[in-house]
Amino acid sequence: MIAFSKRLISVPPSPIRKLVPFAQIAKKQGVKIYHLNIGDPDIKTPQVFIDVLNHWKKNPISYGQSQGEPAFLEALKTYYQHLGYLFVQAKNIQVTSGGSEAISIILFAVCNPQDEVIVFEPYYANYNSYAIINNVKLCAIITHSQNGFHLPSTSEIEKYITKKTRAILICNPNNPTGTVYTKKEINQLVKIAQKHGLFLIADEVYRDFVYDNQKHISLLDYIKQLPKQIIVIDSLSKRYSLCGARLGMIVSLNQKIMDGVLRIAQGRLSAGLIDQTMACQINNIPNNFLSDVKKEYEERRNLLYQGLKQIPNVTLEKPEGAFYCIVNLPVNNAENFCRWLLTDFRLNNQTIMLAPAAGFYQNPILGKKQVRIAYVLNKNDLKQSLQILAKAVTKY
Amino acid sequence: MIAFSKRLISVPPSPIRKLVPFAQIAKKQGVKIYHLNIGDPDIKTPQVFIDVLNHWKKNPISYGQSQGEPAFLEALKTYYQHLGYLFVQAKNIQVTSGGSEAISIILFAVCNPQDEVIVFEPYYANYNSYAIINNVKLCAIITHSQNGFHLPSTSEIEKYITKKTRAILICNPNNPTGTVYTKKEINQLVKIAQKHGLFLIADEVYRDFVYDNQKHISLLDYIKQLPKQIIVIDSLSKRYSLCGARLGMIVSLNQKIMDGVLRIAQGRLSAGLIDQTMACQINNIPNNFLSDVKKEYEERRNLLYQGLKQIPNVTLEKPEGAFYCIVNLPVNNAENFCRWLLTDFRLNNQTIMLAPAAGFYQNPILGKKQVRIAYVLNKNDLKQSLQILAKAVTKY
Numbered sequence: 001m002i003a004f005s006k007r008l009i010s011v012p013p014s015p016i017r018k019l020v021p022f023a024q025i026a027k028k029q030g031v032k033i034y035h036l037n038i039g040d041p042d043i044k045t046p047q048v049f050i051d052v053l054n055h056w057k058k059n060p061i062s063y064g065q066s067q068g069e070p071a072f073l074e075a076l077k078t079y080y081q082h083l084g085y086l087f088v089q090a091k092n093i094q095v096t097s098g099g100s101e102a103i104s105i106i107l108f109a110v111c112n113p114q115d116e117v118i119v120f121e122p123y124y125a126n127y128n129s130y131a132i133i134n135n136v137k138l139c140a141i142i143t144h145s146q147n148g149f150h151l152p153s154t155s156e157i158e159k160y161i162t163k164k165t166r167a168i169l170i171c172n173p174n175n176p177t178g179t180v181y182t183k184k185e186i187n188q189l190v191k192i193a194q195k196h197g198l199f200l201i202a203d204e205v206y207r208d209f210v211y212d213n214q215k216h217i218s219l220l221d222y223i224k225q226l227p228k229q230i231i232v233i234d235s236l237s238k239r240y241s242l243c244g245a246r247l248g249m250i251v252s253l254n255q256k257i258m259d260g261v262l263r264i265a266q267g268r269l270s271a272g273l274i275d276q277t278m279a280c281q282i283n284n285i286p287n288n289f290l291s292d293v294k295k296e297y298e299e300r301r302n303l304l305y306q307g308l309k310q311i312p313n314v315t316l317e318k319p320e321g322a323f324y325c326i327v328n329l330p331v332n333n334a335e336n337f338c339r340w341l342l343t344d345f346r347l348n349n350q351t352i353m354l355a356p357a358a359g360f361y362q363n364p365i366l367g368k369k370q371v372r373i374a375y376v377l378n379k380n381d382l383k384q385s386l387q388i389l390a391k392a393v394t395k396y
Numbered sequence: 397m398i399a400f401s402k403r404l405i406s407v408p409p410s411p412i413r414k415l416v417p418f419a420q421i422a423k424k425q426g427v428k429i430y431h432l433n434i435g436d437p438d439i440k441t442p443q444v445f446i447d448v449l450n451h452w453k454k455n456p457i458s459y460g461q462s463q464g465e466p467a468f469l470e471a472l473k474t475y476y477q478h479l480g481y482l483f484v485q486a487k488n489i490q491v492t493s494g495g496s497e498a499i500s501i502i503l504f505a506v507c508n509p510q511d512e513v514i515v516f517e518p519y520y521a522n523y524n525s526y527a528i529i530n531n532v533k534l535c536a537i538i539t540h541s542q543n544g545f546h547l548p549s550t551s552e553i554e555k556y557i558t559k560k561t562r563a564i565l566i567c568n569p570n571n572p573t574g575t576v577y578t579k580k581e582i583n584q585l586v587k588i589a590q591k592h593g594l595f596l597i598a599d600e601v602y603r604d605f606v607y608d609n610q611k612h613i614s615l616l617d618y619i620k621q622l623p624k625q626i627i628v629i630d631s632l633s634k635r636y637s638l639c640g641a642r643l644g645m646i647v648s649l650n651q652k653i654m655d656g657v658l659r660i661a662q663g664r665l666s667a668g669l670i671d672q673t674m675a676c677q678i679n680n681i682p683n684n685f686l687s688d689v690k691k692e693y694e695e696r697r698n699l700l701y702q703g704l705k706q707i708p709n710v711t712l713e714k715p716e717g718a719f720y721c722i723v724n725l726p727v728n729n730a731e732n733f734c735r736w737l738l739t740d741f742r743l744n745n746q747t748i749m750l751a752p753a754a755g756f757y758q759n760p761i762l763g764k765k766q767v768r769i770a771y772v773l774n775k776n777d778l779k780q781s782l783q784i785l786a787k788a789v790t791k792y
Contacts, residue, residue, distance in 0.1 A: 002593055002624045004653050005508045005562075014662035017462055038459065045456045053670065056449040060441045060637035063434065066413055097493050097642065100664040108529060112401045113509070129663025133504060135531060166401075197398055228398045241456035244669025246493065246642075257400050266410035267525025268496040272668045273640025274449065 011132050015125050015359025015372075022342035023353050031346060034385040037338075037355040039175065039323060039374045041241040043293050048281040049240065053274070064270035067262050068095025068249075072276040076249060078283050085220045092253055094261045095271050099205050099235035099248035103169075104130040105264050106231055106250060109257055110199045111136045116164045117201075120151065122326060122360035122367055124175045124203070139165070140362035145328055145370070148317035149177035151185045157192055167199035168192065173206040173216065176360045176372040177326050178301075178319025180210050186217045193229050200226065205235040205248075206322035208290050211298040214320060220251070227253040236279055238323075239290070245275035297323050300375040300382055307386035308373075311393055323375050326357055326367075330393060334358065334371050337396055345395065347388045407528050411521050411755025411768075418738035419749050427742060430781040433734075433749040435571065435719060435770045437637040439689050444677040445636065449670070460666035463658050464491025464645075468672040472645060474679050481616045488649055490657045493667050495601050495631035495644035499565075500526040501660050502627055502646060505653055506595045507532045512560045513597075516547065518722060518756035518763055520571045520599070535561070536758035541724055541766075544713035545573035547581045553588055563595035564588065569602040569612065572756045572768040573722050574697075574715025576606050582613045589625050596622065601631040601644075602718035604686050607694040610716060616647070623649040632675055634719075635686070641671035693719050696771040696778055703782035704769075707789055719771050722753055722763075726789060730754065730767050733792055741791065743784045 016038050023033055067073065073090040080088035096102040103126075111117065113135040119127060121140035131138045139160050143149040151157070157168075168189055173180045181189075193200035202219040210216045223230045235248040252258055304325070305318050313330035331337040335356035345351050357370035375382060412434050419429055463469065469486040476484035492498040499522075507513065509531040515523060517536035527534045535556050539545040547553070553564075564585055569576045577585075589596035598615040606612045619626045631644040648654055700721070701714050709726035727733040731752035741747050753766035771778060 002595070002650075004505055004650075004656055005511070007508060008505045008653075008656035008660075011656060011659045011663070013659050014462070017662050020461075040458045041456060043456060047455075049457070050452060050455055053449040053452040056446060059443075059446055060437060060439060061445070061640040062436045062637070063639040065416075066410070097497075097668075098665060101493075104664070109400055109404045112403060113531065115401070126663045126665075129660060133660065133663070134529070135509065199398070241458070243459040244457040244666070246666070246668045254398075254400075257404075260400055260404035260407060263407045263409050264404075264525060264529065266413045267407070267522045267529070268500070269494060269522075270640070270642070272493075272642045272671055274670050274674075275668055278670075 007132060012125070012128050012359060015357070016355045019338055019342060019353065022339055026342050026351065030349065032350040033342070034350065034352045034377060034381055034388070036373045036375070036377065036385055037353040039238065039376060040243050041238060041323070041376045042378060043241045043296065045241045046285045046289055048284050049242065049278045052278040052281060056274070058277070061273055064273040064276055066266040066270055068093065068271065069273065069276040071280045075280045075282050080220070080251070082283070083220070087224065087253070088251060091255070092251055092258065094250040094258060094265060095276065096248040096250060096265070097271050098237065098246040099203065099233055100126060100130070102233045102235070102248040102250045103127065103203065104134060105261055106201060106233065107131060107134040107136045108264065109260050111166045114164065115166045116162060118157070118160055118165060118168045120170065121362050122149070122176050122357060124171050125359045127169070137164070138362065142366065143177070145315070145317060145326060148320065149174065149179040149326070151181065151188065154188055154192060161196050161198070165196070165198060167201050169201045169203070171203040173210055173321030175206065175322050176324045176357065178322050178324050180214055180216065180321035183217045186219070186222070190222050190226060194226060199229050199231060201231045201233065203233040205233065205238050208239055209294055209297050209323060210321040211301055212320065216321070223253055231257070236282065240282070240285070242279070245278060246272060247275050247279050297375065300379060303379055303382055304373065304375045304386070307383070311390045314393065325373055326370050327373055328370055331369060331396060334367070334369055338371060340396065341392055345392045347391050350384065350388060352385045352388045403528060408521070408524050408755060411753070412751045415734055415738060415749065418735055422738050422747065426745065428746040429738070430746065430748045430773060430777055430784070432769045432771070432773065432781055433751040435634065435772060436639050437634060437719070437772045438774060439637045439692065441637045442681045442685055444680050445638065445674045448674040448677060452670070454673070457669055460669040460672055462662040462666055464489065464667065465669065465672040467676045471676045471678050476616070476647070478679070479616070483620065483649070484647060487651070488647055488654065490646040490654060490661060491667050491672065492644040492646060492661070494633065494642040495599065495629055496522060496526070498629045498631070498644040498646045499523065499599065500530060501657055502597060502629065503527060503530040503532045504660065505656050507562045510560065511562045512558060514553070514556055514561060514564045516566065517758050518545070518572050518753060520567050521755045523565065533560070534758065538762065539573070541711070541713060541722060544716065545570065545575040545722070547577065547584065550584055550588060557592050557594070561592070561594060563597050565597045565599070567599040569606055569717030571602065571718050572720045572753065574718050574720050576610055576612065576717035579613045582615070582618070586618050586622060590622060595625050595627060597627045597629065599629040601629065601634050604635055605690055605693050605719060606717040607697060608716065612717070619649055627653070632678065636678070636681070638675070641674060642668060643671050643675050693771065696775060699775055699778055700769065700771045700782070703779070707786045710789065721769055722766050723769055724766055727765060727792060730763070730765055734767060736792065737788055741788050743787050746780065746784060748781045748784045
């Protein structure tokens with residue numbers, strides 16, 4: 001009897017991508033789809049990166065170093081030092097194939113089989129895949145739409161800490177909620193990690209996108225306080241619209257962790273050489289690039305938030321960062337609604353694609369009436385999308 | 397007590413890359429090192445690939461599809477159909493970040509925790525990493541230098557099949573031995589897989605490099621006979637000197653496996669967009685490219701083999717394919733010897749870097765006096781390397 005592994009069945013499809021087949025059918029029918037389902041920015045990649053490709057000469061295209069190309073590691077060191085983290089040296093950085101590989105490797109590194117990692121739901125759905133692949137148990141603590149998905153109290157969090165708990169993993173600014181944790185909240189987590197001897201891992205790939213003049217509180221600000229426990233996951237994908245270049249990184253002062261991480265990295269040889277060579281330009285980007293991008297996303301956030309508030313029975317708290325929000329819809333089953341948008345609903349031969357939020361919860365019931373919206377479209381397209389959503393909600 | 401996971405300790409350093417720090421020190425001292433340690437070809441990447449970079453316009457550099465970019469999947473389908481495998485459709489292919497990711501995903505897909513996969517030692521060292529990460533046990537059956545590392549008898553192989561055995565994994569042509577399995581051997585494995593209901597997985601990334609007019613026997617030739625059991629791992633790295641472009645693939649007619657593999661692939665979003673776009677050119681390479689490359693490697697193989705045979709007390713069987721061989725050295729500990737080559741030995745301020753073979757065995761004692769040599773240097777450099785090795789063996 002030939003059977004694949006039982007654990008393969010338990011790997012969930014991505015809630016962001018599982019409806020892609022329905023979108024493809026609609027596209028073949030000539031329907032225009034506004035993609036609000038995936039955080040794939042429409043903002044242009046800075047030209048300095050493209051220039052590297054256009055002037056590419058290196059031949060053959062050989063392996064890179066397993067830790068990361070030396071020139072890219074140096075560029076990253078400079079990047080972190082410019083942010084004020086002067087203690088970051090090349091040895092504290094591991095380059096990965098996207099932030100995805102970074103999280104997967106770190107879960108393996110800090111957990112023995114069946115160890116537990118605390119996350120706050122709703123959380124980035126792909127954490128489930130990395131957890132299953134690495135035989136790690138995610139313990140989800142619920143957060144609520146009504147208070148903008150901010151953290152529960154210390155005593156509530158401590159209820160979830162067991163002998164098997166190894167780490168707390170946050171995404172800040174948060175995907176899928178758009179929440180930006182306050183200094184008080186980060187302090188709270190640092191204290192819990194310190195008290196209970198846990199790793200504290202922050203996925204900070206949206207670090208630059210924090211609105212309303214709020215300040216992002218990075219775990220890098222605390223790393224000297226808990227040098228063995230704090231691990232930062234980073235990626236260039238969202239910051240520079242480089243999702244298709246698979247470049248993430250792990251930053252930690254825990255040299256034993258970094259040594260182990262490097263051994264894992266050696267097993268897969270190297271991240272992409274072309275992507276890394278291109279990314280050596282991160283410190284040569286026009287000064288106003290990131291502030292302009294942030295301004296653009298903030299305007300979109302405002303437009304989307306105002307527009308959604310005007311749709312009857314649609315509710316959400318104002319998202320504070322990243323480019324996502326979780327929206328409560330007046331439907332019984334948001335996944336069915338999202339599928340119906342692709343298969344049945346058209347407004348002037350256009351429709352929208354949303355990510356059903358159930359996949360962002362450990363308990364899918366909690367997200368059954370919610371969707372995640374990514375505001376990675378220009379303002380005109382966002383306005384169109386809002387109109388489509390308003391009509392669709394009424395009609396459904 | 398903050399501790400990383402116990403399993404992190406068990407991930408071995410790459411025998412191919414672990415001596416890199418010693419090489420870096422030597423290079424800083426101005427020593428020229430001939431790299432025979434790593435299968436990173438010096439053959440030029442075909443210009444059609446570079447042209448794609450030089451004419452790159454797509455901006456932003458957005459995510460690719462999780463299964464693989466549609467245009468690249470089509471190009472791969474055409475590639476396999478040109479090889480005569482007309483049954484290969486896009487749905488039978490999953491694009492991965494290098495052959496490494498392909499093997500890692502497949503081990504997860506076919507094995508439950510602690511299930512067993514039969515390999516023949518010496519085997520590609522990084523299989524150990526993928527096995528540990530995926531909680532799979534590799535059961536190594538020894539093969540011997542004296543008969544060119546060809547397979548043992550069916551009854552010998554069957555001794556290793558237990559209730560936990562899920563698959564047999566071969567690399568053909570073989571890294572690290574250079575062995576090319578005969579039709580008889582592949583038939584033998586197919587029969588064993590059929591009889592015992594096992595997956596049969598072939599890592600065929602060196603498919604094109606088979607010498608002495610021998611023919612490579614691909615598992616694709618048997619896939620219709622065992623459509624649910626045969627899985628082929630492939631990669632563009634060696635074929636087109638594209639190691640730095642991380643592009644591998646899984647080919648299987650088992651749609652349930654491919655569905656599960658895609659869910660895993662969705663978790664890590666996509667392989668590199670630039671690498672995939674470049675690789676769409678695989679069917680536009682000059683006709684003589686691969687035959688010329690093969691001729692070049694065959695000449696190097698001849699030169700290396702003849703040269704090694706002339707060094708007293710150095711023994712090997714003539715390698716038949718790929719661009720590796722396992723060489724028996726007259727030393728007690730090949731790893732110490734390899735390190736000494738980097739730290740102490742110089743011939744006209746030059747030395748060589750080799751991969752100690754112990755890491756290619758489950759029982760490292762078996763490879764203690766062996767090294768793996770990759771003949772990825774031009775013939776002049778190979779001649780120099782042989783001189784250095786001859787002197788070093790005498791002096792050590």
